[in-house]
Amino acid sequence: MMVTSTKKSTLYCKFGWCGRPAWVWHSLLAMMLTVWSTALAQAETLQALNWWSSTSEHKAVDALVVKLAMENILWQEVLIPSGSGAGALIVLKSRVIAGEAPEVAQLNGTIIGDWADMGLLLNLDTVAQSGKWDKVLLPAIYSWIRPRDHVVVAPLGIHRVNTLIFNPKMLTRYKLVPPQSWEEFELVATALQKAGIPALAQSSEAWQVATLFESLVLAESGPEFYRDIFVNKDPRAFADRRFNHALWRLRALKKWMAQPVREQSWTEVTHLFADGGAAMMVTGDWAKGELNAWGLTTDIEFGCSTVPGTGDYHLYDIDTLAMFATHKGHRPAQLKLAQLVLSPDVQNDYNRIKGSIPVLRNPDLSRMDSCARTSWELFSRGARVQVPSFAHRMATDETSRDTIIAELHRFFTDEHVSVSDAQRRLVQIAKILRKATKS
Numbered sequence: 001m002m003v004t005s006t007k008k009s010t011l012y013c014k015f016g017w018c019g020r021p022a023w024v025w026h027s028l029l030a031m032m033l034t035v036w037s038t039a040l041a042q043a044e045t046l047q048a049l050n051w052w053s054s055t056s057e058h059k060a061v062d063a064l065v066v067k068l069a070m071e072n073i074l075w076q077e078v079l080i081p082s083g084s085g086a087g088a089l090i091v092l093k094s095r096v097i098a099g100e101a102p103e104v105a106q107l108n109g110t111i112i113g114d115w116a117d118m119g120l121l122l123n124l125d126t127v128a129q130s131g132k133w134d135k136v137l138l139p140a141i142y143s144w145i146r147p148r149d150h151v152v153v154a155p156l157g158i159h160r161v162n163t164l165i166f167n168p169k170m171l172t173r174y175k176l177v178p179p180q181s182w183e184e185f186e187l188v189a190t191a192l193q194k195a196g197i198p199a200l201a202q203s204s205e206a207w208q209v210a211t212l213f214e215s216l217v218l219a220e221s222g223p224e225f226y227r228d229i230f231v232n233k234d235p236r237a238f239a240d241r242r243f244n245h246a247l248w249r250l251r252a253l254k255k256w257m258a259q260p261v262r263e264q265s266w267t268e269v270t271h272l273f274a275d276g277g278a279a280m281m282v283t284g285d286w287a288k289g290e291l292n293a294w295g296l297t298t299d300i301e302f303g304c305s306t307v308p309g310t311g312d313y314h315l316y317d318i319d320t321l322a323m324f325a326t327h328k329g330h331r332p333a334q335l336k337l338a339q340l341v342l343s344p345d346v347q348n349d350y351n352r353i354k355g356s357i358p359v360l361r362n363p364d365l366s367r368m369d370s371c372a373r374t375s376w377e378l379f380s381r382g383a384r385v386q387v388p389s390f391a392h393r394m395a396t397d398e399t400s401r402d403t404i405i406a407e408l409h410r411f412f413t414d415e416h417v418s419v420s421d422a423q424r425r426l427v428q429i430a431k432i433l434r435k436a437t438k439s
């Protein structure tokens with residue numbers, strides 16, 4: 001203690017503050033407090049509703065919040081923890097209806113266009129023009145954020161949903177490699193089972209079941225069939241034998257999962273995997289960000305591959321921030337935030353931590369791990385390989401998504417529902433949804 005205080009007084013003396021009377025110190029403190037509180041009073045505060053509650057998600061948001069603070073803008077967190085945003089969206093909707101929309105919200109999916117049509121979202125055209133977003137953004141992203149030819153959201157990053165994360169040590173111990181096809185998967189899972197290791201970590205939470213199932217549909221026969229199911233909701237596609245087969249695969253995979261398949265959050269499932277409770281997991285690459293945040297290194301403690309049969313495709317989920325057209329006084333801060341989201345530093349730092357990839361045409365590839373690089377290189381190839389995630393709101397409207405997911409969830413959790421029952425019900429649902437969309 002003595003040593004510290006001596007050091008301090010030596011330092012103060014150096015700057016000529018040595019031996020000043022107490023009132024000098026008090027006035028100095030008062031002055032500092034005044035400056036600080038004036039700065040705080042002048043700082044603009046933006047309420048930001050989001051569902052990012054995990055370790056990596058917090059850290060990733062911090063990369064943006066720090067930059068925002070440098071502009072004297074405070075990010076006031078309105079956190080509604082809920083995997084894939086189910087709960088957050090309900091809260092957001094009720095706040096919008098009550099006329100209490102936050103200034104900022106994490107918003108994914110087709111709802112962006114609907115809310116822009118209703119005039120709820122701030123037009124970001126000027127920020128986009130001055131930042132040359134048409135040139136710096138990947139073309140698919142630039143078109144996604146302009147649902148009716150006006151920019152209405154600021155894109156943060158792109159997740160790859162058809163990701164397969166594996167434990168390399170476990171696989172190598174039994175001379176196995178990550179499976180590329182479902183035939184290979186069966187062989188790998190059988191060998192692991194003999195060693196008493198479950199092949200897959202999986203939750204029975206509805207959105208996580210849907211996240212797995214959409215990859216199975218994609219694996220069945222590629223993007224065209226996937227679109228017929230999840231974008232066009234074509235009853236004939238739902239009645240197709242390929243859809244039957246995807247349902248069968250979903251049921252069959254249960255036997256390779258760590259038992260019991262409980263309704264766990266995605267971070268709990270990731271923990272199960274990290275603790276060696278299963279050799280692989282099918283997940284969006286946000287789980288990669290989380291493993292990194294827990295100190296596990298990509299390509300060492302875990303590896304990153306793709307769901308069997310989907311390696312040529314990028315099943316994407318785009319995270320964006322929407323600015324609500326609330327009080328006019330918030331506009332400058334909201335526009336500043338939109339501008340910062342696209343700055344190279346935020347894009348590189350945020351996405352590296354989050355597990356996603358930058359939305360830019362020229363990101364810093366050297367700062368990406370192999371998983372992110374593969375994801376970015378594939379996505380940047382364009383429309384031919386890009387497939388919109390149904391579970392993460394990229395493919396269809398909320399009602400269709402929720403209804404189909406509820407049925408899939410029932411099928412997954414209740415063994416009494418047969419594959420043909422589930423298929424029959426989903427064909428009916430598709431017919432009703434189709435009618436509703438047309439009327």
Ligand code: GAL
Binds near residue numbers: 052084159317319392
């Ligand atoms: C997705 C979202 C990701 C991540 C994930 C898990 O819908 O786009 O950023 O939050 O859910 O909750």
